Amino acid sequence: MDLCELTLAVEKIARQAGAEIKRCYDAGQYESYTKGDESPVTSADYAANDIICAELLKLAPTIPIVSEESKPEAIANRQQWSRYWLIDPLDGTQEFVAGSGDFTTVIALIENNIPVIGVIYAPIHDRCYLASLGKGAFKREGNELIPIKVNDNANEGISIAVSLRQSKETVLSRVSADYEYRLVPMGSATLKAGLVAEGGADIYMRVGPTGEWDTGAAHCILTEAGGDITDLSLNRLTYNLRDTLANPNFVVTGHQSFPWSKIIIAEDK
DSSP states (O other): OOHHHHHHHHHHHHHHHHHHHHHHHHHTOOOEEEOTTSOEEEHHHHHHHHHHHHHHHHHOTTSOEEETTOOGGGGTTGGGOSEEEEEEEEEOHHHHHHTOOOOEEEEEEEETTEEEEEEEEETTTTEEEEEETTSOEEEEETTEEEEOOOOOOOTTOEEEEEOSSSOHHHHHTTBOTTSOEEEEEOSSHHHHHHHHHTTSOSEEEEOSOOBGGGTHHHHHHHHHHTOEEEETTSOBOOSSOSSOOBOOSEEEEOOTTSOHHHHBOOOOO
């Protein structure tokens, strides 16, 4: 199975997990919990995680899995893995609980520390972003698979995808006042990254806690669409190279011809 075929197989798994999340969401049948780091989680997260892990093991039994819901002992040897799945079964749990519909299920394949497959599926919107290394990025709505690229026209100002819950002032304080900005509110980090990948926004900045599972799939899609994901000093995010899986504050940037080093205010070290 080549990388493109594997990507389409992963899309089916994401849709299967998304269908279970949608069932829980539509029926309001789920339990909510608070994890040790104070982040929210629901029984829908766990149900989706079980589906994804089971199906990935059927698809590729020798490839290990790193999930947001993994127990630490299950991934203790992860830095020895040159190839593994990186998943977030439900990105946007806050939006799931709040009822906005802006949440996704996310699956990436990492090879030699580089995301080579990325799939992001939003079950309420029935929207899927997908990419494989060197093969381009796409969006599927219904049965139509559409190639996507980042916006390459900055003449009308710069569009910033912003969280429904994050302070807009926090984001604007991190960008230069020398440019004009338009804010595009949306839930879910991966949906905002997808919006940048398809040219609906030019930049998305995340200031706050995230994990590598929040960016792996999006990173593959963004780079194939002509964008990137970096820290706030414009260093590209890495995967499985550090003792922690926590991301630094990061920024999703669109077309790389934009003067991002002048637009983004670098983070103090």
